[in-house]
Amino acid sequence: MAAPTQADDPLALERQVCFALAVASRTVVSVYRPVLEPLGLTHPQYLVMLALWGREPLSLTALGHQLDLDAGTLSRLVKRLEAAGLVTRGRNPDDERSLAVALTDEGRDLRARALAVPGTVVERLGMDLDELVELRERLAVVIEAAKAVERPA
Numbered sequence: 193m194a195a196p197t198q199a200d201d202p203l204a205l206e207r208q209v210c211f212a213l214a215v216a217s218r219t220v221v222s223v224y225r226p227v228l229e230p231l232g233l234t235h236p237q238y239l240v241m242l243a244l245w246g247r248e249p250l251s252l253t254a255l256g257h258q259l260d261l262d263a264g265t266l267s268r269l270v271k272r273l274e275a276a277g278l279v280t281r282g283r284n285p286d287d288e289r290s291l292a293v294a295l296t297d298e299g300r301d302l303r304a305r306a307l308a309v310p311g312t313v314v315e316r317l318g319m320d321l322d323e324l325v326e327l328r329e330r331l332a333v334v335i336e337a338a339k340a341v342e343r344p345a
Contacts, residue, residue: 238306241295279299
């Protein structure tokens with residue numbers, strides 16, 4: 193029996209959604225790296241800052257849910273941002289059991305410099321903004337479908 197062609201082989205690497213997503217993630221993040229470097233941020237730190245620029249203070253738990261990050265990973269990111277003088281961590285005044293993350297004045301001021309990031313990344317990708325918006329929306333559907341599979345029945 194002849195081996196299946198790549199077009200017919202369900203195990204062909206190029207046909208795998210997971211492979212395309214993994215490569216896309218790594219390569220798109222690499223486009224962000226030199227854009228974020230002058231801001232002193234890594235890509236994961238940038239995501240934390242985006243969440244806080246949208247609304248702060250946030251509990252560590254709420255921040256973790258918003259970014260879909262586990263507590264250990266998020267704690268390390270927040271500690272690095274705190275060491276850089278961009279955020280503070282403290283007890284939530286509404287719930288002493290909860291840790292609140294807030295921006296410092298320097299963290300708030302960084303937002304003005306970060307406003308150029310999205311446009312610069314779109315320009316570097318050389319893609320139409322509408323295509324990228326559509327891609328993000330389709331990926332949101334894939335993410336929700338994958339999360340539904342993860343949830344116990």
